[in-house]
Amino acid sequence: MTSTASPRLRWFVPGDLNGFFGLVVDNLTILAFIAGALIGLFGFPADVVFQRMFPGTAFGVLVGNLIYTAMARRLAARSGREDVTAMPLGLDAPTSIGMALLVLGPAFVAYKAGGLDAQAAAIATWKLGMASLVVMGVLKFVLSFAGAWVTRVLPRAALLGSIAGIALVLMGFFPLIEALRVPVVGFVTLGLLLYVLVAKGRLPLDLPGVPLVFAFGTLLYYGLGFAGLGAPGFTPPAAWQWHLALPLPNWGFVEGLPATLPYLPLLLPFGLLMVVGGINVSESARAAGDDYSTRDILLAEAFSTLVAGFCGGVAQTTPYIGQPAYKHMGARHGYTLLTGLFIGIGGMLGVVSSLVQWLPLAVLAPIMVYVAIDITTQAFDATPRRxxxxxxxxxxxxxxxxxxxxxxxxxxxxxxxxxxxxxxxxxxxxxxxxxxxxxxxxxxxxxxxxxxxxxxxxxxxxxxxxxxxxxxxxxxxxxxxxxxxxxxxxxxxxxxxxxxxxxxxxxxxxxxxxxxxxxxxxxxxxxxxxxxxx
Known part of the structure; x- marks a missing residue:
């Protein structure tokens, strides 16, 4: 009698490169919004955003994606399937927008009105942001244990439909408007992404489709801009800057905790929405064939948010609702590992900050439109017709x-x-x-x-x-x-x-x-x- 050893689980497959670019772009898009809102709208000092807020925020993405990578490999080994796709984790768009516009920005203005100079007000606001993340992380940790019960009492239509509405209306519409602010670049990039990901078309040289489309869109944006044919008000990007900013744990969140009290009516719903969203994305992944434990998904999300808050982050992490979209891209679990390492280490070295300033939103936004389309389609496919x-x-x-x-x-x-x-x-x-x-x-x-x-x-x-x-x-x-x-x-x-x-x-x-x-x-x-x- 002979025994055959089971094949070793591969760390990377070709589809992981598509998934990596898609997930990185999602995170960079949200970071770009945070930076644009705080610096552009509220006059926040850029060094506080890029060297204090971003490293800790990016570190939370690293920790969460490492956990989700390990969970995917464990599920693949247990089920004997190699086509398991890891749950994508990144920064949550709605609450990141809410944090920037409703908490951090107004707090910065209030601190300055109270007599602090811009730098001191920004540091105080940063500590408030850290404390806010810790508050939301603790709430998510406590509520994680109710996730499985919710999936039992609510029909699949309620879990997937609420997410599909967010995808279609918010994740689809807002990025589409952003893409079409530079119509030639945005529409061409979106069309090529749909050709590659929906129509399964092939591009020249058999190179991975998504990164090739992003490279082409970026070259088109800057080529038109420098030729005077691009978006009105086009300005060349800032010079690339390297800096080392380690997201070390610190007690700044403790100083910021008293300042969170007026914002609790906002922070608690933000945390609650992420728990509900985590339940929904777990159901979405289950419908796509990957049966993750809802409790484990929620606990990992809560832990990564707490880590980000302890280390200076200001935007909470969440499992993304596009797991089936990444599965359709051919991604497995290598893409979350690559994304975590790129965002986490890049946040420490200034790479993420420079990319946020270099990559045009007209090129970044179309990938979110595609993910929104895929999520909505999957919701209808997986829901009983009645x-x-x-x-x-x-x-x-x-x-x-x-x-x-x-x-x-x-x-x-x-x-x-x-x-x-x-x-x-x-x-x-x-x-x-x-x-x-x-x-x-x-x-x-x-x-x-x-x-x-x-x-x-x-x-x-x-x-x-x-x-x-x-x-x-x-x-x-x-x-x-x-x-x-x-x-x-x-x-x-x-x-x-x-x-x-x-x-x-x-x-x-x-x-x-x-x-x-x-x-x-x-x-x-x-x-x-x-x-x-x-």
């Missing part, structure tokens, strides 16, 4: 969140005009802008509840649907969903007055009334189902 209408309904809160972001932007509507439009009663109901903002706040959880409720109706479980609506009413009362705070903060019913109280009560009552009606209909259905004694 639940697809419920899933589409769950897209709408994401639309409200998108509108709330843009309508709250002073570039769209001046703050005083926005306040007037959001508080004026015209006799036809609540102000439209107030409804848009309220509907958008807590949009992920809202989408999950809406989808699960309609799916329960479709399946004939009216009492379960009524119970979900009562849960939604309770969450709305405290601002977990439908917060009347324009920034999405939590609040108790006793803290509200005036129009804010009216809006909150209307949403709570809406859920309550529908729950009672469905409960009544369930009783009617039960009576009709009883055998006729006559």
């Amino acid at each position: 639940h697809t209408a419920a899933m589409v309904l769950g897209f709408l809160p994401s639309v409200a969140y998108l509108l709330a972001i843009k309508l709250g932007n002073p570039a769209w509507i001046a703050p005083e005009k926005f306040h007037r439009l959001a508080t004026t009663l015209d006799g036809h109901g609540l102000p439209e802008l107030a409804v848009i903002t309220t509907l958008g706040n807590g949009f992920i959880i809202t989408a999950m509840i809406w989808i699960a409720t309609v799916a329960a109706m479709v399946d004939g479980h009216l009492r379960r649907a009524a119970a979900l609506l009562l849960v939604a009413a309770g969450l709305a009362a405290f601002g977990v969903v439908h917060s009347v705070d324009p920034r999405g903060g939590l609040h108790g019913p006793w803290q509200l007055d005036g129009l804010a109280q009216i809006i909150s009560l209307q949403f709570v009552a809406a859920y309550g009334v529908l729950a009672l009606l469905l409960a009544g209909l369930s009783l009617m259905a039960a009576v009709r189902a009883e055998p006729d004694d006559a």
Whole structure:
């Protein structure tokens, strides 16, 4: 009798290079936004962003991707499959945007208004950002143990549909607009990516498609720019800068903890959204064939966020919702290892900071559009057909969140005009802008509840649907969903007055009334189902 040794699991396959470029680009895009918002909008000192905030943030990405690489290799060895794709981990786009625009930027302005010079205000803000990450990491760690229970009680449509709405509306639309700000570059890059990744087309020389497309798009951007044919206001990139900034653990977060108290109504929902998102991406990976433990995915996410906070980071890590997209690229687990090493070490050496300044967003954004398309397609493929209408309904809160972001932007509507439009009663109901903002706040959880409720109706479980609506009413009362705070903060019913109280009560009552009606209909259905004694 002879025995055959099982083949050794390869560290890298050709598809890992595509996955590496895609995941690196996702992270660089978010870092570019953080830098652009803090430095461009709020006048933050660039050295604090690039040499204090970025190294710790990048180190969290390194730690998380190393853990996810190990988890993928363990799953592949246990299942005997070589096609296991690691869960991609990176910086979360919505909460990174929220941290930059709603926490770090305003805090920096407040510190300067309090008498600190720009450098001292930036250091104080950095410590606040560290503390914020620690707070969110602790919350995610505690809630990690409830992840498996949520996947048992909610239908797949609720888990995948809420993510698909985010993908289509936020991850797809925002990057598409950014790409089309330089139409020739952005549209050509997007078209080539779709040719390579969707149509499975081949490029010359049989080189990996994604990196070749990025190289071509970058050359096109700078070629047109230097020729005077590119984007209006084109400026050459800054000179490449090398610097060593080690993300060493420090106690700065302790000094920043007291400053987090006013921001807890924002930070706690940020952390909660990442737990919900982690549950959803675990289900997404499971639907694609890779059965990861939801609890382990969430614990790794929480740990990497805590590490980033301890080491100076200001943006929380999260498992990305595009795991099936990376699987379709042919990536396995080498791409997360490469990404972690590149982002982590590059953050220490200044490579990431220089790339953020060199790579045009018109070239970076199209990969996120592709990932959004793939996520939405997979959600429909993996959801029972009878639940697809419920899933589409769950897209709408994401639309409200998108509108709330843009309508709250002073570039769209001046703050005083926005306040007037959001508080004026015209006799036809609540102000439209107030409804848009309220509907958008807590949009992920809202989408999950809406989808699960309609799916329960479709399946004939009216009492379960009524119970979900009562849960939604309770969450709305405290601002977990439908917060009347324009920034999405939590609040108790006793803290509200005036129009804010009216809006909150209307949403709570809406859920309550529908729950009672469905409960009544369930009783009617039960009576009709009883055998006729006559």
